[in-house]
Structures are given as structure tokens and as C-alpha cells.
Amino acid sequence: MKILVTVKRVEDYESKIKVKPDNSWIVTEGVNYRANPFDEIAVEEALRLRDSNAPSEVVAVSIGSGAAQAEIRSALAMGADRGILVKHDGFLDSDAVARLLQKVIEKEKPDLVLMGKQAVDVDDNVTGQLLAEYLGWGQATFASKKESLESPEEKAKKPGLKLGADKKSLQVAREVDGGLEVLEVQLPAIVTVDLRLNVPRYASLPNIMKAKKKPIEELAPAGLGVDVAPKVKVVRVEAPPARAAGVKVPDVATLVKKLHEEAKVV
Amino acid sequence: MATILVIGEQAHGHLKKATLSALTAAQQLAQKNGGQIQGLLIGAGAAQAAQELSSYLGTVHSVEGKGLEHALAETHSAAAVEAAKKLGATEVVIAATAYGKDIAPRIAARLGAGIASDILSVVSANQFKRAMWAGNAIATVEVTTPVKVVSVRATEFAAAQKAGSAGAVQQLSVQAASPKTKFVEFNEVKSARPELTEASVVVSGGRGTKGDFKPIEALADALGAAVGASRAVVDAGWQPNDLQVGQTGKVVAPKLYVAAGISGAIQHLAGMKGSKTIVAINKDPEAPIFQVADYGLVGDLFKALPELAEEVKKLKQ
Numbered sequence: 388m389k390i391l392v393t394v395k396r397v398e399d400y401e402s403k404i405k406v407k408p409d410n411s412w413i414v415t416e417g418v419n420y421r422a423n424p425f426d427e428i429a430v431e432e433a434l435r436l437r438d439s440n441a442p443s444e445v446v447a448v449s450i451g452s453g454a455a456q457a458e459i460r461s462a463l464a465m466g467a468d469r470g471i472l473v474k475h476d477g478f479l480d481s482d483a484v485a486r487l488l489q490k491v492i493e494k495e496k497p498d499l500v501l502m503g504k505q506a507v508d509v510d511d512n513v514t515g516q517l518l519a520e521y522l523g524w525g526q527a528t529f530a531s532k533k534e535s536l537e538s539p540e541e542k543a544k545k546p547g548l549k550l551g552a553d554k555k556s557l558q559v560a561r562e563v564d565g566g567l568e569v570l571e572v573q574l575p576a577i578v579t580v581d582l583r584l585n586v587p588r589y590a591s592l593p594n595i596m597k598a599k600k601k602p603i604e605e606l607a608p609a610g611l612g613v614d615v616a617p618k619v620k621v622v623r624v625e626a627p628p629a630r631a632a633g634v635k636v637p638d639v640a641t642l643v644k645k646l647h648e649e650a651k652v653v
Numbered sequence: 654m655a656t657i658l659v660i661g662e663q664a665h666g667h668l669k670k671a672t673l674s675a676l677t678a679a680q681q682l683a684q685k686n687g688g689q690i691q692g693l694l695i696g697a698g699a700a701q702a703a704q705e706l707s708s709y710l711g712t713v714h715s716v717e718g719k720g721l722e723h724a725l726a727e728t729h730s731a732a733a734v735e736a737a738k739k740l741g742a743t744e745v746v747i748a749a750t751a752y753g754k755d756i757a758p759r760i761a762a763r764l765g766a767g768i769a770s771d772i773l774s775v776v777s778a779n780q781f782k783r784a785m786w787a788g789n790a791i792a793t794v795e796v797t798t799p800v801k802v803v804s805v806r807a808t809e810f811a812a813a814q815k816a817g818s819a820g821a822v823q824q825l826s827v828q829a830a831s832p833k834t835k836f837v838e839f840n841e842v843k844s845a846r847p848e849l850t851e852a853s854v855v856v857s858g859g860r861g862t863k864g865d866f867k868p869i870e871a872l873a874d875a876l877g878a879a880v881g882a883s884r885a886v887v888d889a890g891w892q893p894n895d896l897q898v899g900q901t902g903k904v905v906a907p908k909l910y911v912a913a914g915i916s917g918a919i920q921h922l923a924g925m926k927g928s929k930t931i932v933a934i935n936k937d938p939e940a941p942i943f944q945v946a947d948y949g950l951v952g953d954l955f956k957a958l959p960e961l962a963e964e965v966k967k968l969k970q
Contacts, residue, residue: 400919404789413790425901481758482767509785509792510900513770516726516758525833526726528755533840535890558837562894563751565848569837570725576833582901583887583894618767622780623793630926633947635938639957642932642950643964650930650947652854652909653876653965 388443388554388574390433391497393488394462395423396455397508406626413624422458425503427465429580431587432530433501434466435546440554444468446495450487452476456603463598464590470603471495473611480617481509483608485517490611492522497575499557504529504579515579525572527559529581533567536586547584655688655778658742660733660760661706661713662752666698668705670851671748673812676709678775678805679746680813686778691740693825695732697722700824707820709813714740714825723836724752730759735827737764742800749804750850761802768802769794773809787900788923807850808906808927842893844880849896852879854909857898857925859883861914861935861954864891868958869913875962875969881905881925883915899924913954917942934958 398404399419407414422430430447437443447462449455450473459470473487492500505512519526532547534540540547549558551571561568562581572578590598608615636642646653659679661672679690692713694703703715714736720728733756737745745760747753749771761768772781773791780795781803796803849855854876858869860883873880881898882891898905900920906927913934915921922945925931933946934957943949950957 398786400787404786406790413786480767482761485762507787507900510783510787511770512754513758513761513768516755517762517768519726520730520759520762526755526759527834528726529751531894536888537890560840561751564850564895566839566841566895568839571835571837573833582884618796618798619769620795620797621792622795624785624790625793627784627788627791627926630931630945631947633931633943633945633949635943635949635951639950639960639964642948643961643968645948646909646930646932647968650909652930653968 388436388440388498389446389495390436390443391446391448391492391495391500392426392429392433392462392467393502394426394430394447394449394458395503395506396420396449396451396458397423397506400424400507406624410623410625420454420457422461423503423506425505425507425580425582427587428582428584429501429503430462430465430467431585432546432548432580435544435585436548436550439546440550446471446497448473448488448491450475450479450484459603460598461590463601464595465588466594469601471606472603473606473608475608475615478617478621479615480619481511481514482517482618483613483615485514485521486613487608487611487615488518489521490613491606499574500577502577502579504581515577519577522577524576526577527561527570527572528579529562530559530578531562531567531581531583532560536583541585548578655686655743656741657683657688657690657744657746658737658740659690659692660745660747661692661694661702662748662750663694663696663698663702666701668702669750670812671750671807672706673709674807674810675746675748675805676813677810678772678803681775682744682746682778682803685775688744693733693736695721695729696724700822703822707822708815710816711820712823713820714823716825716827718826718829720829720832725832725834725836726755726759727832727834728830730756730763731830732827733760734763736825739825745802747804748807750807753804757802757804764800764802765798766800766802767796767798768804769796770804771806772803773806784923787919788926789919806904808904842895846873847877847879849879849881849898849903850905853907854878855881855898855905855907856911856913857881857883857915858886858913859915860885862886864889866892868955872911872958872962875965883921912942912946913958915942916940917945
């Protein structure tokens, strides 16, 4: 089977995010970049599915500036077979990303598309769902699994998504309000992954070396025939309101007194 | 004139509370664009829940029927799109719950609409505020399309008030869809405690509990609170997934949030910073959680929580 997986270049969540003085965006100088952590889980799942269903191929796709080559390389170093970069400088809204991915998918014809449920920069959580609708495909969002990340299944690196015997469908346990919902999606389908689907592997040094030789194809939005004018523009970015500094209390009795008399919440 | 369609959420005929927050956001939007609000409920039990929602607004439509029994994104979004078109909706508003997040983008794609997701506030008829970078920045986004879809962070909007007189409930029929997705089963996590996102008090435990949640649960029961957990706790398999509070879990904003043995990673703070009063109990005086806490207690949670539970019980007697 052929699995297409997305890897977005995002600000490292451990970097300090600061807003630009002109409120146009965040400060990007001095910020580290990495692959979206949810996308790394998608890559890991794609690799597990590939390796338990040979012959299969995993194609890593990124949309962004030339620098996003680095995130594709990191997916290739994890074990993906080849990469595609849709090169575009500047802001793209999630709708434009979905329509670009649609064109790549129509060209590549994968059996399954795995994506992070959201990118940890804009935290939109819409691209996979938009893409599924544009393609007319089924979707299973927020993929998780019943087994914990400490379970023997996880230690054995088994896929959390269960491919049907005929390889035409996939069972997905989804994290929803109040529990786990299990869906069966016909392939091809879009699956967006949540945190507890798996623990992504680290790339080994030999695999990092091998990844350097794997091919990355470059495409352009114009070549794909997609108008990337945004439907949703970011007009202003500001720092979140700061919480007033609190107080330390010496003991439980004082805490209860404060909660009761001052905050009036107990 | 603008028609704002609020898509509600229901289970077995019972309206989910988040719907009333989405309605408040819709009312704020109506003040900006002069629109008229209508409600829509989809799936088995929709008519009954529509009755409940009709206490809050003029007209509520319900759609039930084959293929809509389970909240599949394909069928529910298709039904919503058909209803939105029939009613001439210019805005679609829905709570950003797991259900809302699942279906809203599909509705937007089908309507050719831009989507502002998980909004914190309504700025104007086409501008909304939303959190980015785990809440480290707040963006104002502008939806440029004639039809707009908005999903609403329920904890940021108070529940709507009942209207003076009950509105009308109308049944709407839509074409049956043939989805490429099948419902298999639902594994409910049952709890006698209130639901995390709806509770007015939340007691959360972190790595400091070492997996022993008894003191957390005892305090939660004394306070009538929901139990939450940090990502570390959930990843270790100590507590189920759906208890996780954070950017990647549930976003809560109760009137009291007690964080015990939680260091306060950015990703956790993003999920609880909106709480009215925050209490942090941690052995490490340098833990970042103290920077957002209104009241911090440096100490051992295994000693402090039982004491706190006792004091609370005394107060309530």
C-alpha cells in the first residue's frame, strides 16, 4: 500500500514564542524549527503500517519554504521512502494547504493519508477534515488506540490502526469526548492522529546518512493549479493577557481560608 | 439579511451544554451583523434536543433519519450543509468539541466558506480572536468569504440565557448519504464525577502523584469536582486519555482549578490558564505552575491534599 504522510515545519514548542512589536506575527529570528510533533506520530504510524504490509511505500509531503526540506529529511531519516515539497514562501491558510494536498494526492493516488490532527503553530485542527471533504473521502480524526503507550503492543511497535484483511478498510479508535470511538473507514481515507497513537522513533545515524540520498521532488502551487489566496487572513497577533501574580501560602489552613473568604470558590 | 445557523450537539436527545456557549457566540455575531439566529440539531434524538434548545431561540430545526444515528463526520456534515443551503445560512456556528472539530471543516469546504476555528471572541462581523502557539499568542483572524464557518471554544463563552417564550421546532428532511465510514463501537469512560469540560471545579494530578490518584480523587469528591491529569500521567497509562488537560487534551476554565504535582509545562497551561482561580500544590518551589497560580503551596501533595479535603468537608458541613 502507498501511504502519504504530511510533515509541517513549525516553531519548536520548547522555544519562547514572542510577538513582534508591530503585531504582524511572532518573532521568528532565533527560534528553533522542527517537524510538527503530531506529524511525527503520523510518520511513525505510516512506517509501522508499511513494515507490517510489505510491499508498501511511505511518501512524506511538506508545504512551505525551501527550509522545510529539513523536516522532510527528518521523516526520511525516520524511514519514509521519498519526499515531496510544495514550495511556497509566506503564509498559507489551512484551506490553501488542503487544496494543495488535494492536488498532490490526486497525482500520487495513495491508499491512505496520515496527518497530525493539528500543527502546533496555528493550532487550527481543520486541514485533514477540509482535505477529506475536497477529496470526497471518509475521515477518522484524532486517531488513538486502546492500548497505553506503556503496553506490550506499543513496545513491539505494532500499528495502532488496524488494516482490514482485504486491505480495503482500516479500523481506527478515535479520542472523542467521553471515551474512545471505533470507526471503520474505507480506503482511501484521511486519518488525523492524536498524541497517544504511538511514540515516534528517533532516527539512527545510519538512517540519517541514508536519508540524504533519498529523493525529494519539488512542486509549486502554480504548477498544481491552486490559487493560494487565503480565505482566512491573520490581521493581528498579540501576546496573551498575563495573569496577575499570585501568592504563596504557608499551609493548607491559610489556603482554605483564602479560597473561602477571598476567592469565594469554596 | 444574515442568517446565523447554530449547530447544536446532543446525545440521546439531551442537549450538550457547549451548544449554549456556541449560541452566545452566535448572539454576539448577530449584534455585529444584524443577523437572525436559527438552530439545528442532527441525529437520533435531535427532535427532543431541539425542543430543549427552542427555549433559547426562535426557530430550531431537527434532522433525524437513516445514516444519521451515529455522529459520522460525512453524514452529519452533509446534513448540515443541506440544511444551511435550504435556510440560506450566511454563518454557521458550532462548539469546538470533538464533534464540532470533526464536522465543521467539512461543512466549510462544502459551502466554500472560510473557517475560523476554536475562537475565543467575536471582534466584528468577520473578525475573530483565536489562540495560536499553544496560547502563547492570540491572533485576530479575518474570514474573507461571503459564507463563514466559526467553531467556538465553549469555555470562553458563558451559556446563553433562556428566551422569554419558547421558539418553534421544525423537522427538516435531508437526502440520505452513503458514507465511506462505519461506526463500530463506543467505549465510554464512565464516571460518577462531573464531565471535565463542564465542571465548575477541577482537581488535576501530574507526575508528582507517581500514578496514585487516590488523594486527587478524594479531594475532587469533597469539592464535587471533575478529575483531570497532565500529559505525563496519561502517557504513562496511569489515567485514561480523556482526562488530559492541555493544548493537546481538553481545554477547561472552571471557577477553581487545583493542580497537584503538576510542573506546569506550556502545553498544560494552555489547557487551564483561563480558570478563574488556580491553586498549585508542588514540592518544587521553582515549578512554572506557580507563575500562573493565584495561590501556591510548596509541599507534598500526599500530605496537603488529604488535609485540604478534610478542611473543605468541614466548611461544607
